[in-house]
Amino acid sequence: MNTEEMTMTSVPVGTWALDPVxxxxxxxxxxxxxxxxGQFRDIDGRLVVDSNGRAILEGSARVASVDVKDxxxxxxxxxxxxxxxxxFPEIQFRAEGIDVNSGQIRAQGExxxxxxxxxxxxxxxxxxxxxxxxxxERIGAVLTATIDRQDFGVSWNAPLPTGDMALADEVTIxxxxxxxxxx
Amino acid sequence: MKIVGVSGSLxxxxxxxxxxEAAAELLPEDVEFELLDGLKAVPPxxxxxxxxxxxEAVARLREALAGADAVLxxxxxxxxxxxxxxxxxxxxxxxxxxxxxxxxxxxxxxxxSSGAFGAVWAQEELRxxxxxxxxxxxxxxxxxxxxxxRFDENGRLIDEDVREQxxxxxxxxxxxxxxxRETSPxxxxxx
Numbered sequence: 001m002n003t004e005e006m007t008m009t010s011v012p013v014g015t016w017a018l019d020p021v022x023x024x025x026x027x028x029x030x031x032x033x034x035x036x037x038g039q040f041r042d043i044d045g046r047l048v049v050d051s052n053g054r055a056i057l058e059g060s061a062r063v064a065s066v067d068v069k070d071x072x073x074x075x076x077x078x079x080x081x082x083x084x085x086x087x088f089p090e091i092q093f094r095a096e097g098i099d100v101n102s103g104q105i106r107a108q109g110e111x112x113x114x115x116x117x118x119x120x121x122x123x124x125x126x127x128x129x130x131x132x133x134x135x136x137e138r139i140g141a142v143l144t145a146t147i148d149r150q151d152f153g154v155s156w157n158a159p160l161p162t163g164d165m166a167l168a169d170e171v172t173i174x175x176x177x178x179x180x181x182x183x
Numbered sequence: 184m185k186i187v188g189v190s191g192s193l194x195x196x197x198x199x200x201x202x203x204e205a206a207a208e209l210l211p212e213d214v215e216f217e218l219l220d221g222l223k224a225v226p227p228x229x230x231x232x233x234x235x236x237x238x239e240a241v242a243r244l245r246e247a248l249a250g251a252d253a254v255l256x257x258x259x260x261x262x263x264x265x266x267x268x269x270x271x272x273x274x275x276x277x278x279x280x281x282x283x284x285x286x287x288x289x290x291x292x293x294x295x296s297s298g299a300f301g302a303v304w305a306q307e308e309l310r311x312x313x314x315x316x317x318x319x320x321x322x323x324x325x326x327x328x329x330x331x332x333r334f335d336e337n338g339r340l341i342d343e344d345v346r347e348q349x350x351x352x353x354x355x356x357x358x359x360x361x362x363x364r365e366t367s368p369x370x371x372x373x374x
Contacts, residue, residue: 076280076315076317078317079286079314079316079317080317080319080320086287086319086366087362087363156314
């Protein structure tokens with residue numbers, strides 16, 4: 001297998017299942033004087049590439065699995081002020097047609113948060129196939145996308161004495177994904 | 184379906200209580216309405232007292248809210264905010280946060296004041312508080328300014344504009360209850 005060529009030109013053909021244990025989907029947003037981060041523990045996804053090289057990447061995250069360092073805050077994030085886990089239990093992502101150039105990924109996809117679907121551009125890197133200790137073939141992807149949470153009605157905020165708002169609207173989503181070849 | 188009304192005013196002839204009574208008359212016949220009383224008996228919140236069994240007035244409060252499909256609040260405005268007695272009751276009801284009876288429950292907010300602004304800041308404050316504990320706060324405010332002029336000597340609402348706004352809020356509340364029933368969660372969200 002010519003690994004170098006694969007990183008240069010395309011996503012490797014096959015169905016690649018997400019390894020949800022080692023993968024990580026997180027978000028970061030400016031808050032007050034720094035960056036606040038959280039993640040979704042319960043995630044799923046797959047990458048399907050047909051013999052023509054057409055790739056489809058899909059993934060989802062359970063809103064109720066939102067994980068931050070304070071249980072009360074995690075509870076608030078699930079409510080209608082933020083993600084509204086009762087009505088919209090899942091965040092979904094899908095991209096068809098993924099450009100790979102020298103291991104760099106670029107794709108136009110759609111993300112659905114709180115019932116609203118918007119186009120989103122993802123960029124990142126693809127790690128070429130490599131065998132793991134159990135004889136499975138794996139690839140990795142590190143992806144990032146930026147969204148405006150107001151576009152999805154995730155609109156909670158708190159005014160500061162200065163008149164500014166405590167929480168920024170721009171949110172960066174980071175995904176560090178491990179895939180195992182399924183067939 | 185059952186709607187519970189919570190008035191932020193304890194006063195016997197409270198305009199906010201009258202507002203809730205006017206809202207009750209706008210409900211369809213098959214919707215039960217209960218006006219919550221007993222806020223005066225709820226002790227000041229103290230985590231040391233927040234034990235099982237809860238103080239009797241708190242247990243009654245939590246039970247009443249838990250039994251409601253939706254809750255309609257009417258608040259006066261004290262010093263640009265909600266009355267302490269209302270905030271205190273909500274604080275008790277909100278504990279523990281992840282299983283509190285208002286979590287994901289549709290709630291509506293109205294307010295009356297004798298001044299010109301109709302408790303708009305109190306309503307905004309109450310919406311914030313209810314959102315923070317996880318309630319589904321429906322859109323729409325009912326700011327009833329110059330409240331003494333909106334009710335007759337028997338305490339009945341006589342202002343048709345206010346009744347219209349109240350009707351819109353009640354409809355939004357009922358719609359939120361129906362929507363919640365139709366999209367029941369596939370799994371419990373209160374982890």
